[in-house]
Amino acid sequence: MLIKPQQLLLLLLFICIGTKAQERTILLQGYVRDAFTNGGIKNVSVILMDEDSTIIDKQTVKYIDEDKTYMESYYNFNIPASPKKYIVKAEQSGYESAFSNYNVKYIARNQSFQVPTIYMKRKSKLQQVNELDEVVVKATKVKIVFKGDTVVYNADAFNLPNGSMLDELIRQMPSVTLNSAGEIFKDGKKVDNLLLQGEKFMKGEKNQKILLRNLPAYTVKNIKFYNRTNEKNQYLGYNNEKKEFVMDVQLKKEYATGYIVNAEAGLATHKRYNTKLFGLRYTPLSRLSFFSSANNINQDLRPGSDGEWDAYKAGDGVLSFKIAGLDWFLKNTDKSVSNEFYVKTLWRDGNYDAKTITTTFLPTHNNYTASTLHTNGKETSITAQNDFIVSKSFYLYASTFFEYWKTSGTLNSKLATFQANPFNSVKNTEDLLNDVFNKNDSTIKKQLVNSNKQDSDNRFYRYGIWQTLEVSKKLPWGDNISLEAEASYVKERKKNFNGYQLQFMQTNTNETEHQYVNEPSHHYNIAAKLAYNIHLLNNWNFNASYGYQQNYQYDSFNRYRLDKLSGWTNSRHRLTDLPSTRDSLLLAMDLNNSYQTWNRFHVHSGTMRIFYDKEGRKGTTRIDFLLPLAYKYNCMNYLRSDIDTLVSRRDWLFTPTISYSFRGANGKNWQLAYNMEVTTPDLKQTIRVTDTSKPLSVYMGNGDLQNTTTHSFSASYGNIIQKLKGQYYLSADFKLFHQAVGNAMSYNTTTGIYTYQPRNINGNWTAEFNNGFSVCLDKRRIWTLENNMSLKLNNNVDFVTLNSIQSYGISKVRNFYFTDGIKLTVQKNSLRIAFIGNIDIHNSKSLNSYFKTFSVCDFYYGLAGNYTLPYDILFATDLKMYGRRRYSDQSSNNNCLVWNASLIKTFMHDRLNISITGYDILQNISNHTYIVNGQGREETFYNNIPSYVMLTIGYRISKKP
Incomplete structure (x- = not known):
């Protein structure tokens, strides 16, 4: 006999409620x-x-x-x-x-x-007795202490060069990694929030980089990693949401009250510079910090750093930026009310040079494209946020965020497409393109399909405001009710001027286009959710919620072909010139490639969440069942030349999440999770139109696009080894994509023009396995060994480029990625040396006959460290050999020895420090990326900053009240 759903729900409810009241x-x-x-x-x-x-x-x-x-x-x-x-x-x-x-x-x-x-x-x-009966911790130089599931790193136990900031301390900590985006990982697990003295500091990874780069390492007492109960859960008295994984930076007592100011200025050869100013005023109930910096050195690592940067990926382009801002935090005496406000302003200038080699897989042969790109750009942005929290008889969270962003820049590029491999006779991209555009080589001309020279001037601005409000109230009988609301408004405008000079060799024709594109846009979003939580006596919770969301977006794409105006191409006009009258401009409008959209969607969602959260002596167990069901109605008005239509679609979306986690009091932890996501197609992609706004590519809409479903499975296990002061972790992830969206492409062998259309395709999946460990190898904890390994398998299924968009084939490419990094560190007295090695292997193969299996390899090995010389002069250096093998461009298969070094001397009781730094002393750094999928592969080389020698002077002030 089948059990009805109602009976099953009642049975589950009775099981969860089963508690003897008299023993409570x-x-x-x-x-x-x-x-x-x-x-x-x-x-x-x-x-x-x-x-x-x-x-x-x-x-x-x-x-x-x-x-x-x-x-x-x-x-x-x-x-x-x-x-x-x-x-x-x-x-x-x-x-x-x-x-x-x-x-x-x-x-x-x-x-x-x-x-x-x-x-x-x-x-x-x-009253004259010390305020706290404090236990003085003597410098035992123990780097790591395990306290249950909390890991504490003692900052004084790490040997850092004078002038080091918080980021350099983090890079030395075993089992902790910091990437270039500012993301921090502990045992492969991403840190959700960075805290300073237990309080959040400027939310977001981009903002937390400010603290990482500006807080002096000498102020830090220790750094803790633990799972933190947020303010809302503290008010409720139980964990309504999962605890957040945080890194908490604890300051030394002498810097936890009063103020500190740290200033640094450096000047180098090749017009490089670096300046920095950071101030922090701390009291038990407030925090005020200000920061400013300006540099054009593209990177934050100092000589002797263990940072995971790559000589072949040392920052794209040459950038100079200035940043300034402040952060102000206040709370009342009983800590029931707090407010944090921050504002940040950024100015950035940059130039970016890239050389790209692209291979497109075709059934009969491969196509090859060589291109160069040069851009100059400027960016200005202002962001501000205020977070207000009340936790008294009710919980209130109110957040206001404002952003203004403006960019401008120019672009110059050259591109050539070939029907045979042109790199057999010419080694590098620049020489090849010079032969094409200067018409120096008749052999190259026979292989050439088309060429394109493009000049662009781009301008963009955006401003927006976001408001979030959340209120929760504990009810007398133990349940709680909450209301969440949010609203946002964003307005933006994009203006582009594009000039194209096209040459089609097979038809022996030339074309010139002068385009002006004006794209205004604005949108708003409002959402609200009401939730009721039943908190049972045995740690089970039933949470039911209803939510509503409404979104509106207006987009206008206005494209003008100025070259179609009478006499325009025969006159001398700058790229950014426009006709003198609006009527003349309207005559140049490209009606077939201009359009307007009014897009709206409404979402009604009901969610049942059942979770179990229990903290005991052995650890914390949590089980979550998240069962959301949403009804989404999306409609769009679309206006384009001879098309004036209304399209709409209705979707029921069920996206469950199930997870289990256990965090043991002895440091052992494991997690299991499953998640399903459903993505609906952009309605603009479903309009059956043909867009020819780009000279060498034609876009076609597809009204048959289906929803894309992603199934994600993950598992992880971690533990500590107390005797060895060690840690290790294992993790596995698998993702399966159903009805993923790929681009079916056709290729015109005569003109070299691609026509592409989005279509659904099945068979894509990724699997990944990671593990890592760190252990002390001796009782005195002088030697430490770390290793992090990753295996990733990607099954990429995509469409084969054919001569017709109506018929298509399938290409399946298996990508195998293997990465292993090892570090052996010895630290004794004033000497610290880290021996470092890393290897990355990428192998791709396919059953398609036209696909040639290949494998590329990147590796490096070397050392980094520092040592105090006579007269208290600190010498810090890193010396690493980087290598690449089996790349298409033969000039990139090489070895690259990179050496950085600095000498640092302090004066005036360590308040003044002077350093001289040599960056890329041997002048070998380059920059390179590599991408492969089912339709082709691409290699790109970027410009980067030249080597330099910099003299830096730093000064610090600290004062206690």
Whole structure:
């Protein structure tokens, strides 16, 4: 007999509720703080009494962040689950006794009650005694301490050059990686938030790079990695959402109050420069920081760094930027109200040169494209955000974000397409293109299909504002209700001027185009969600929510062919010139390639979330079932020359997520998760139009596009080895894409023009396995070994480029990626050396006869370290050999020895430091990327900064109140 869904739901509900009421106890908890410092107090005796002062229980306070300057001391008593009045008394020698009365009125499904914070005053005769009975931690030079599932790195145990910032400290920490985007990973797990003294500092990876690059490493006491309960969950008394994985930077006591200012200025050969200014004012209830920097050196690593940068990927182009901003954080004495405001301004200039070799796989032969690109651009941006949090009888979170962004730039490019491999006789891209455009080589001319010289001037601006509001309220019977709302408005405009000089060799024709494109756009988004959470007595929760979202976007694509105006091509006009009258401009409008869209969508969603979260002595177990069902209605008005239509689609979207995690008190943890995502096609792609706005590519819409579904599976396991002060982790991920969108392409062998159309395709998937470990090899912890390995298999299924867009074939390419990095570090007294090695292998193969299996390899090995010479002069250096093998461009298959070095001397009790740095002393750095899919492969080489020698002077000031 089949069980009905209603019966199954009731059965699950009864299982979850099964708890004996007569055995139930609840928690009575609260904090004890110093009335003057607002910090926790050690060794406080807390006595629980009834309303007649009869002693019921007694305990000594426990601690949160015990080794933190501003720790928390708290207590929790198990009491019967029945209404009762209590008196809580706090005693400690040196303090006056303090009391708090609390009435437990309504029990229902509440599992805990919060007593108002008890503030204790010092006795007058002890006012001269130290404010805290602090335990002084002597410099044992132990790098890592494991406290349950919290990992603590002692900053003083790492040997860093003077003048190092927080990012250099992170790069030396075992099992921790920091990438160029500012993302931090611990044992392969990404850090959700970066905290400073337990508080968030400027949300977002781009913003956290500011703290990483500007906070001096000498101010840091230790760095903690742990799973943190956010402000909302603290208010609710249980983890409504999963804990966030954070990296908490703890400052030394002398820098945790008062202020510090750190300034640095450097000047180098080849007109390189680097300046930096950072200030921080800290009190127990506030934080004010300001920062500014300007440089044109493209990178943040210093000599001796263990950073995972690559001599072949040392930053695209040559950039100079200036940035300035401030961050201001405030909270009240009982920490129930807080506010953080930050503003940041960025100015960036850059020039970017690229040489690209592209191979397109065709059934009969391969096509080859060589191109060069040069751009100059400027960027200005202003971002500001304010986060306001109240956590009293209710929880309130309000966030306002504003952004302004403006860019401008020019582009010059040359491109040539060949029907046979032209690199057999000519080695590099630039020589080949010079022969094409100067018409020097008749052999090359026979292989040539087309060529294109393009000049562009691009301008863009955008501004927008986003507002988020979230309110939660605990109900007397233990449940809670929450309301979330958000709204945003964005306006942007793009203007492009494009000049094309085209040559088609097979038809012996030339074309010239002068385009002007004007693209205004604006959109808004509003959303709201109401949720009710039933918090059961056995740690199970049932959460039901309803949400509504509305989005509107207007886009206008206005394209003008100025070369079609009478006499325009015979006159001298600059690229950015426009006709003198609007009527003349309208005469040049390319109606067949201009359009307007009014796009709206409405989403009604209902979500059932069932989760279990229990913290015990052995660890924390969490189970989540997220079952959202959404109805999405999307409609769009589309206007284009002879097309004026309304298109719409309706979708029911079910996207469940199931996860299980366990974090053991001994550091052991594992996770399992499954997630399904459904992506609906962009309605603009479903309009059956042909767009010829790009000279060498034609776009066709497809009204038969289907939803794309992605199934994701993941598993991970991690543990610590206490005896070896070691850590290791294993993780596996698998993604399967159903009805992915690819581009079916046809190729005109006469003109070299591609016609492409988006279509659904199946068979794409990726599988990835990662593992890593770090261990101390000796009892004195002088030697440390680290290894991180990654295996990735990508099955890429795409369309074969044919002569007709109506008929198509399928190409299947298997990409295998293997990466392994190893580091052996020795640190003793003033010497630190890290021996580093890494290998990356990329292998691609296919069953298609026209695809030639290939494998490329990148590797490096070398050392990085520092040593204190006589007269306290610090020498820091890194020397690495980089190599590449089996690339198409023979000139890129080489070895590259890169050496960076610096000498640093401090004066005035370490307040003043002077350094001289040599970057790429041997002048060998280059830049290169490699991409392969089912339709072809591409190699690109970029310009980068020249080698330089820089003299830097730094000065720091610190003062305690």
